[in-house]
Amino acid sequence: MTVASEKAEAIQDDTLISIRGAKKYFPVHGGWLRKKIGEVRAVDDITFDIKKGETFGLVGESGSGKSSIARLILRAYDLTEGEILFRRSNGSIVDITSLGDREMREIRREMQMIFQDPYSSLNPRMTILDLVGEPLTIHGVGSPSEIEDRVAELLRLVGLRPEYVSRYPHAFSGGQRQRIGIARALALNPSFIAADEAVSALDVSVAAQNINLLQDLQEQLGLTYLFITHDLGMVEHISDRIGVMYLGRLMEVGPTEEMFSNPLHPYTEALLAAVPQPDPRGNRERKRVALKGEIADAMNIPTGCPFHPRCPYADSKCKAEVPALRSVAGGRQVRCHYAESLDLTGVAAQ
Amino acid sequence: MTQTNNPLPPERLLQLDDVNVHFPMREGLVKAVNGVSYHINRGEVLGIVGESGSGKSVTARSIMRLQPKQALDAGGSIRFRRKSGEEVLISSEDRQSRTMRDLRGNEIGMIFQEPMTALSPVHTIGTQIMRTVMLHRNVSKADARARAIELLTKVQMPRPNDIVDRYPHHLSGGMRQRAMIALALACDPTLLIADEPTTALDVTTEAQILHLLKSLQQELGMAIVFITHNFGVVADIADRVAVMYLGRVVETGTVDEIFYEPKHPYTQALLRSIPKLGGQKARRLKTISGTVPDPFNVPPGCSFHPRCMRAVGGICNVTTPPEVRFPNGQISRCHFAEEFRSEAAE
Ligand SMILES: Nc1ncnc2c1ncn2[C@@H]1O[C@H](COP(=O)(O)OP(=O)(O)O)[C@@H](O)[C@H]1O
Ligand SMILES: Nc1ncnc2c1ncn2[C@@H]1O[C@H](COP(=O)(O)OP(=O)(O)O)[C@@H](O)[C@H]1O
Ligand code: SF4
Ligand code: SF4
Ligand SMILES: [Mg+2]
Ligand SMILES: [Mg+2]
Numbered sequence: 001m002t003v004a005s006e007k008a009e010a011i012q013d014d015t016l017i018s019i020r021g022a023k024k025y026f027p028v029h030g031g032w033l034r035k036k037i038g039e040v041r042a043v044d045d046i047t048f049d050i051k052k053g054e055t056f057g058l059v060g061e062s063g064s065g066k067s068s069i070a071r072l073i074l075r076a077y078d079l080t081e082g083e084i085l086f087r088r089s090n091g092s093i094v095d096i097t098s099l100g101d102r103e104m105r106e107i108r109r110e111m112q113m114i115f116q117d118p119y120s121s122l123n124p125r126m127t128i129l130d131l132v133g134e135p136l137t138i139h140g141v142g143s144p145s146e147i148e149d150r151v152a153e154l155l156r157l158v159g160l161r162p163e164y165v166s167r168y169p170h171a172f173s174g175g176q177r178q179r180i181g182i183a184r185a186l187a188l189n190p191s192f193i194a195a196d197e198a199v200s201a202l203d204v205s206v207a208a209q210n211i212n213l214l215q216d217l218q219e220q221l222g223l224t225y226l227f228i229t230h231d232l233g234m235v236e237h238i239s240d241r242i243g244v245m246y247l248g249r250l251m252e253v254g255p256t257e258e259m260f261s262n263p264l265h266p267y268t269e270a271l272l273a274a275v276p277q278p279d280p281r282g283n284r285e286r287k288r289v290a291l292k293g294e295i296a297d298a299m300n301i302p303t304g305c306p307f308h309p310r311c312p313y314a315d316s317k318c319k320a321e322v323p324a325l326r327s328v329a330g331g332r333q334v335r336c337h338y339a340e341s342l343d344l345t346g347v348a349a350q
Numbered sequence: 351m352t353q354t355n356n357p358l359p360p361e362r363l364l365q366l367d368d369v370n371v372h373f374p375m376r377e378g379l380v381k382a383v384n385g386v387s388y389h390i391n392r393g394e395v396l397g398i399v400g401e402s403g404s405g406k407s408v409t410a411r412s413i414m415r416l417q418p419k420q421a422l423d424a425g426g427s428i429r430f431r432r433k434s435g436e437e438v439l440i441s442s443e444d445r446q447s448r449t450m451r452d453l454r455g456n457e458i459g460m461i462f463q464e465p466m467t468a469l470s471p472v473h474t475i476g477t478q479i480m481r482t483v484m485l486h487r488n489v490s491k492a493d494a495r496a497r498a499i500e501l502l503t504k505v506q507m508p509r510p511n512d513i514v515d516r517y518p519h520h521l522s523g524g525m526r527q528r529a530m531i532a533l534a535l536a537c538d539p540t541l542l543i544a545d546e547p548t549t550a551l552d553v554t555t556e557a558q559i560l561h562l563l564k565s566l567q568q569e570l571g572m573a574i575v576f577i578t579h580n581f582g583v584v585a586d587i588a589d590r591v592a593v594m595y596l597g598r599v600v601e602t603g604t605v606d607e608i609f610y611e612p613k614h615p616y617t618q619a620l621l622r623s624i625p626k627l628g629g630q631k632a633r634r635l636k637t638i639s640g641t642v643p644d645p646f647n648v649p650p651g652c653s654f655h656p657r658c659m660r661a662v663g664g665i666c667n668v669t670t671p672p673e674v675r676f677p678n679g680q681i682s683r684c685h686f687a688e689e690f691r692s693e694a695a696e
Contacts, residue, residue: 204401205401208636291558
């Protein structure tokens with residue numbers, strides 16, 4: 001197993017995953033001969049750490065590269081450049097980008113994903129026993145009767161009745177199907193779960209139940225989450241720290257409360273201002289300047305700061321120079337030339 | 351109950367009284383719309399909010415007479431005041447009647463979550479708007495094209511002179527949404543029915559579209575029935591709100607009444623379960639127990655009773671609650687609504 005010892009020194013004690021200089025470029029083909037005509041920089045020079053036991057939230061408009069990051073961590077995609085260090089449950093540190101298939105198979109037991117669509121992500125022809133037990137069978141963990149016991153235990157853990165094992169997914173509501181997906185993800189005792197828009201398709205009342213479940217499981221099992229969503233109220237509720245993405249880049253990283261009450265990046269300010277709140281008087285009083293324009297074409301990323309065509313504070317320097325992601329006080333990072341001098345508005349805790 | 355015999359008050363644009371739409375299915379009868387009553391006045395924005403499956407879309411399609419083939423009209427009346435001032439009983443019209451074809455597009459516009467349900471992929475944006483204009487107005491092709499460009503400008507489409515000759519697949523999601531709005535507004539409707547038009551959009555584009563709809567509504571004075579499952583969106587755009595649950599309107603009131611003095615336990619519980627941005631951080635979200643029952647097994651009495659914290663055995667599970675009307679006009683369908691009078695939602 002590749003133990004990157006010199007890297008191991010660089011990874012902090014409280015870090016589970018360290019993503020360093022990660023790039024993922026997709027070639028774009030077009031024309032008659034399907035020649036390569038360009039590339040999409042889905043993930044462009046991303047660096048951040050996910051700490052053990054925390055929930056790290058990723059937000060940003062669609063197409064900003066959130067799902068690609070989750071897929072890179074789980075090695076569903078191979079990196080174009082960079083490295084992703086993972087602290088295994090046995091304490092060793094591995095660079096998952098350099099692992100062979102056999103080693104990666106081992107690591108996958110420790111990292112799982114839960115998906116947005118509880119309808120299409122479960123095979124309709126498999127019973128709940130088969131669905132939840134499948135990861136155990138694939139990894140050859142336990143006899144059939146042991147697997148049955150484990151599935152019953154997992155169902156109880158996610159608040160479903162173990163008697164349901166012989167039913168098919170169609171007999172369950174959307175929220176219950178998602179719990180089945182969660183039970184399946186937990187089967188092999190992972191330390192890390194990436195939840196990509198996991199509650200986005202659920203109704204308000206059901207989403208709240210499942211969010212509570214995810215938080216309870218985190219507490220009981222010591223899980224670490226990467227929580228991807230476009231719902232800023234939800235991400236604020238669940239995340240310890242948040243990363244804001246735009247066009248494949250991280251614009252800002254920091255602790256949730258500080259970031260949302262006092263954003264340092266104009267894009268974070270714009271996202272927060274755009275959210276309509278369940279508070280009609282507040283909406284009327286808040287000055288809600290709608291962000292102009294749309295996210296740029298991922299094949300033609302603007303020069304300088306990628307946000308400059310939409311940024312109300314942009315000047316000539318922003319058009320010419322790419323700002324670096326810099327560390328600022330309070331464990332925060334920001335990618336804006338003027339982070340210190342701008343006085344941005346967040347959402348105040350009432 | 352039904353006041354079909356009294357004429358509509360002068361300010362009234364649309365009124366539904368005790369509307370029922372059923373779907374006969376192998377598993378049983380789905381009462382998708384189970385006695386829905388709501389109204390909208392000229393120039394007003396009515397928000398319809400509720401979880402999925404509560405009957406919001408089936409009701410809207412029923413107003414347009416565009417229900418699925420299997421749908422059964424099972425009673426009630428839908429009345430609409432035309433531009434001429436005359437009242438039509440929409441509920442007795444057929445899908446393809448002359449009146450309905452004239453109303454759709456000319457007096458009532460509709461927009462959807464997915465723009466491609468309204469836009470044709472094989473015609474340019476301009477052609478589609480021109481067709482609608484020429485169908486309802488006696489205008490030349492050149493005038494219709496000028497109108498198309500005017501409408502694209504009105505919906506703040508970038509480069510309208512260029513976009514008019516483009517096909518929908520050339521446009522981004524937000525621009526398609528604008529094109530669909532332009533099409534719906536082609537003949538200056540007095541009523542726009544918007545069914546989850548911002549649900550698939552990013553918050554930034556959603557904010558732009560909400561802003562656009564509000565300014566168009568004020569400029570053109572049209573009324574909007576705005577359907578959504580998102581309480582933030584409804585708080586932002588609506589003047590009045592109707593909350594739906596399992597095929598019924600459980601509460602109606604002004605937007606401030608619904609958000610600050612809800613008088614139905616379902617509305618109260620839903621509002622408590624939404625994490626508010628910048629709100630006080632609680633570790634756990636408040637929830638409503640259980641899930642929305644499947645439509646074949648709607649609970650008797652008050653259909654919310656199995657999930658209601660205030661349910662009283664022997665009453666709530668037996669008798670359908672009446673509409674309790676408050677002096678301010680707020681209506682709650684709950685046996686105990688009177689007792690919540692002074693309770694504000696925390
Ligand atoms: N498999 C792929 N092939 C080509 N392009 C892709 C692929 N996956 C994602 N992309 C592109 O990468 C960019 C980021 O996508 P994604 O990570 O899905 O963003 P998000 O999850 O934030 O919406 C988008 O422009 C998307 O079109
Ligand atoms: N074509 C159909 N056939 C059978 N049932 C339907 C059909 N369309 C809608 N329904 C049912 O009617 C109910 C209300 O649906 P709908 O109006 O689409 O809900 P909403 O828009 O509030 O999410 C649901 O239970 C749904 O399953
Ligand atoms: S670098 Fe310039 S354009 Fe970019 S966010 Fe900062 S102020 Fe705006
Ligand atoms: S009628 Fe009874 S069950 Fe229904 S909302 Fe009121 S208290 Fe709850
Ligand atoms: Mg995604
Ligand atoms: Mg609907």
